[in-house]
Amino acid sequence: MKLxxxxxxxxxxxxxxxxxxxxxxDYTIVNLDLLTYAGNLENLKDIENKPNYKFVRGDIADRDFIHGLFQEEKFDYVLNFAAESHVDRSITDPGIFVQTNIQGTLALLDAAKTFGVKKYLQVSTDEVYGTLGETGYFTEETPLAANSPYSASKAGADLLVRAYNETFGLPTNITRCSNNYGPYHFPEKLxxxxxxxxxxxxxxxxYGDGLNVRDWLHVEDHCQAIDLVLHKGLVGEVYNVGGNNERTNIDIVKTILKQLGKPESLIxxxxxxxxxxxxxxxDATKLRTELGWSPKYNFDTGIEQTINWYLNNKEWWENIISGEYQEYFKSQYGDR
Ligand code: NAD
Ligand code: TDX
Structure with missing residues (x-):
């Protein structure tokens, strides 16, 4: 199998x-990445020499390049994680989100249709459903109601995936996940x-009163869910992925300060x-009941491990914040 x-x-x-x-x-994993500000091959140092892994640098929105790559490699499966992913950046520069997230998805879908694949899996987000009030959950039937340029571009991509399944019979799945956390999380995120x-x-x-709520999922549990959907998901279906770990932002921040022994006056x-x-x-009932998924992390231990990972991998994040990212950081938060 080639992925x-x-x-x-x-x-x-x-x-x-x-x-x-x-x-x-036994699978060959081909990693295609443009290495934008968010792409970092340091994230893969421990596996870069494995015989079943290969890296290719390129842009998913470059149609000729994508066509050529599919022609050469004959992929069995395509999993599209590549995206502009940060909501704040989509507010200052929406165009690149349309380019990568919509045009890029379209180029991949066209190549998958032309060369044929066993499955095309689109990694999407719960943000396509918009926002909830105090109660209720997003299910796969919740109407799309994206509110940011980022989520609008992801929703547009999801509809293209749906259309390629309905119109051309391309075997597809879409996964819609809540906020991930864990090792290698880029330092612009909360x-x-x-x-x-x-x-x-x-x-x-x-931001604001700090009472916005996110539903946190450990990245490893997300990976396991995608593996399940890839192998067992019914063609054409959407699967929500979430850990039932709702926390307000201020709660998250206070948890971090407490573990690090730092004062709340920093807030x-x-x-x-x-x-x-x-x-x-x-609401991840469909994934749990139909595909047997169950997350292994509980948030309290997951966040503790994650904080320890950042403590033990200082060099990784220092390299990032001293580079190009620094300029963006300054424009957002000033030179602090
Ligand atoms: P990320 O920003 O950390 O990584 C995105 C990667 O895509 C980077 O390596 C970047 O170099 C690459 N990339 C960007 N533009 C490209 C292009 N034109 N061609 C090829 N590669 C390109 O994002 P992430 O947090 O790892 O998110 C991955 C996917 O999961 C995204 O599709 C995102 O929408 C989705 N998602 C993320 C979360 C979350 O909490 N982080 C939750 C739900 C869904
Ligand atoms: O400095 C900050 N202060 C703050 O209060 C930042 C960066 C964020 N926040 C708040 C905004 C959100 O309510 O924290 C929450 C989380 O923010 P982000 O880390 O930017 O994530 P979010 O906007 O929820 O989106 C994330 O989850 C869904 C990912 O970035 C998306 O790619 C994914 O689709």
Whole structure:
């Protein structure tokens, strides 16, 4: 079996590549990544020399390149993780989100249709469903109601995937996951940003009142869910993935400060994110009952391990925050 994993140098993609390379020595895993600011081959140092792993640098939205790659490699499965993934960046520069997330998905779908694959799996997000109030959960039947340019681009991509299944009979699945956390999470996102700022005794910028709720899932549990959907998911179906770990942002920040022994005076409430979704919560019943998925991490131990990972891998994140990312960091939060 030959798998194309796009975006395999990013946070979730690199965790997934590692998981698959180790679990399936007989599969060949081809990691295609453009290495944007978020792509980092350091994430894969421990497996880069494995015989069943190969890296290719390229853009999923480059149609000629993608066509050529499919022609040459004859993939059995395609898993599309590659995306512009940060909501705040989509507010300042939506165009690249349409380019990568929609045009890139279209180029992959066209190549999969032209050359034929056993399955095309699109890694999507719960953000396509919009926002919840105090109660209720997103199911696979919840209407799409994206609120940010990021989630709108992911919803557009999901509809293209659906259309390629309905119109052309391409065997597809879509997974929609809640917020992931764990090792190699890029330091622009809430959990790693807060850990790193706290370690550096810098302010922790909490948007609005800090009471927005996210449903946290350990990245390894997400990888296991994708593996299940790839092998057992019914063609054409959507599967929600979520850990039933709802936490307010301020709770997360306080948990981090407590474990690191840092004072809550570091917390700074800042201007809210425009269009900030209030609450996400996933109903993953379909994945649990139909495919037998069950997450192995409980949030309290998962977050403790994750904080320890950042403590033990200082060099990894110091390299990131001293590079190009620093400029973006400054434009968002000032030179602190
Ligand atoms: P990430 O930003 O850490 O990684 C994205 C990767 O895609 C990077 O390696 C980047 O170099 C690569 N990439 C970007 N543009 C590319 C292009 N044009 N061609 C090839 N590669 C390109 O993102 P992540 O958090 O790992 O998210 C992975 C996927 O999971 C995304 O599709 C995202 O929408 C989805 N998702 C993420 C979360 C989460 O909590 N992080 C939750 C649900 C869904
Ligand atoms: O500095 C911050 N302060 C803050 O209060 C940052 C970066 C975030 N926040 C808040 C905004 C959100 O309510 O924390 C919450 C989480 O924010 P992000 O880490 O930016 O994640 P989110 O916007 O929830 O989106 C993430 O989960 C779904 C991923 O980035 C998406 O790619 C995924 O689809």
């Amino acid at each position: 194309l994993v796009t975006g395999g140098a990013g946070f979730i993609g690199s965790n997934f590549v590692r998981y698959m390379v180790n679990k399936y020595p 959990i790693p940003l807060m850990i790193i700022n706290a370690l550096n005794d810098k302010e922790l910028p909490v 700074k409430f800042v201007k809210d994110r425009p269009g900030h979704d209030r609450r996400y919560a996933i």
